Amino acid sequence: MSNLQQLRHFAALAEHGNFARAAEAVHLSQPALSRSIQGLEASLDCRLLDRHSRGISLTVHGQLVLEHAQRLLAGSHALKNAVSQLGNLEAGELLLGSGPYPAARLIPQAIGKLASAYPRVRIQLLIDNWLGLRRRLLNDDLELFVADIRDLEDDPLLHIEALSVHRGVICCRPDHPLSRKKSLSIEELLAYPLAATHLPQQISQELNSLSGKEQPISIQCDNFMVLKALVAQSDVLTMALWDVVAEDVAAGRLSVLPLANGMFQQTSAYGLVSRAGHTLSPAAQILRQHVLEDERTS
Known part of the structure; x- marks a missing residue:
C-alpha cells in the first residue's frame, strides 16, 4: 500500500521532471528517491514513469496517480492546517x-x-x-x-x-471623447475597445446580442487593477461594478458613461x-x- 511520503516524492518528481532536482527538493539522495518511486510502483503494480536521456515522463498510469496524489496531499495539508488553527x-x-x-x-x-x-x-x-x-x-x-x-x-x-x-457600469478616463456625451448608443460604445474580466455566460450572451458581435470584448483580463490602469491612460473602456470604482469616480480618476435608457443594465452576483x-x-x-x-x- 502506498503512503503519503511516497506520493509526495512522486509528485515532486513529476513537477521537476528530473531525479536530481526532485531529490534535492525533497531532501533525499537520488538512490533513496529512486527506491521510494520503485516502492510506489510495486505497491500499485504498475509503471508510473518512462525514463529517458532528458529525464522522465509520466505513463498513463502515472498521470492518474499524480491527480489522486495531488488531491490526497492537499487534503493532508488541509487537515494539518485546520488542526493547527x-x-x-x-x-x-x-x-x-x-x-x-x-x-x-x-x-x-x-x-x-x-x-x-x-x-x-x-x-x-x-x-x-x-x-x-x-x-x-x-x-x-x-x-x-x-x-x-x-x-x-x-x-x-x-x-x-x-x-x-451592485450595479454594473461602463467606465472611461475623465477626458475620454465619450465622457462629454449625455446618452450613448451601443454603436458609439463599440467604436472604442472594450475591456472586461471573464464574463458570466448570462452577461456574455446579452452583450453579444446587444452588440451583434460574437466577440465584443477587445481585451480580456482577470486582473481589474490592470484594467483600471489601462483605461486611465488610453481610450479603452471597461465594464465594472459600482462598488469597485466608486472611489475612483469620486476622486476624478474615472468617469461613468451615461448609457441609453434600458441598455445593458447588469448587476453583480x-x-x-x-x-x-x-x-x-x-x-x-x-x-x-x-x-x-x-x-x-x-
Missing part, C-alpha cells in the same frame, strides 16, 4: 480565492482585519475567474473563495452564500463559495464573517 489561531494558513472585482475592494478589507487580529496566520490569495476558482476549490487548493456565482448556483458540490448586489459538507477552518470562518459584515455596512 484550533485554539487561538497562532499558526496555520488560509488558502483563499477571489474573483477580480471582489479582489479590488471586498477581499482586501476582510484580509486586513484578519491579519491585524491574527498576524501569525499565513494567507495565500489567488485571483482568478469563477471557473478556475471552482476547479481549485474542488482540488483542495483553496478553502473558500468570493466570486460571481451565476454559473455556479446549481452545483451540488458547492455551498454558496449570496452577497450584496457575488457569493461566498466553499465545498458542500465541509467545515471551514477557524481562519476561514473569521474571514467569512468579516466579508458578511463589510457587505452589510457597504
Whole structure:
C-alpha cells in the first residue's frame, strides 16, 4: 500500500521532471528517491514513469496517480492546517480565492482585519475567474473563495452564500471623447475597445446580442487593477461594478458613461463559495464573517 511520503516524492518528481532536482527538493539522495518511486510502483503494480536521456515522463498510469496524489496531499495539508488553527489561531494558513472585482475592494478589507487580529496566520490569495476558482476549490487548493456565482448556483458540490448586489457600469478616463456625451448608443460604445474580466455566460450572451458581435470584448483580463490602469491612460473602456470604482469616480480618476435608457443594465452576483459538507477552518470562518459584515455596512 502506498503512503503519503511516497506520493509526495512522486509528485515532486513529476513537477521537476528530473531525479536530481526532485531529490534535492525533497531532501533525499537520488538512490533513496529512486527506491521510494520503485516502492510506489510495486505497491500499485504498475509503471508510473518512462525514463529517458532528458529525464522522465509520466505513463498513463502515472498521470492518474499524480491527480489522486495531488488531491490526497492537499487534503493532508488541509487537515494539518485546520488542526493547527484550533485554539487561538497562532499558526496555520488560509488558502483563499477571489474573483477580480471582489479582489479590488471586498477581499482586501476582510484580509486586513484578519491579519491585524491574527498576524501569525499565513494567507495565500489567488485571483482568478469563477471557473478556475471552482476547479481549485474542488482540488483542495483553496478553502473558500468570493466570486460571481451565476454559473455556479446549481452545483451540488458547492455551498454558496449570496452577497450584496451592485450595479454594473461602463467606465472611461475623465477626458475620454465619450465622457462629454449625455446618452450613448451601443454603436458609439463599440467604436472604442472594450475591456472586461471573464464574463458570466448570462452577461456574455446579452452583450453579444446587444452588440451583434460574437466577440465584443477587445481585451480580456482577470486582473481589474490592470484594467483600471489601462483605461486611465488610453481610450479603452471597461465594464465594472459600482462598488469597485466608486472611489475612483469620486476622486476624478474615472468617469461613468451615461448609457441609453434600458441598455445593458447588469448587476453583480457575488457569493461566498466553499465545498458542500465541509467545515471551514477557524481562519476561514473569521474571514467569512468579516466579508458578511463589510457587505452589510457597504
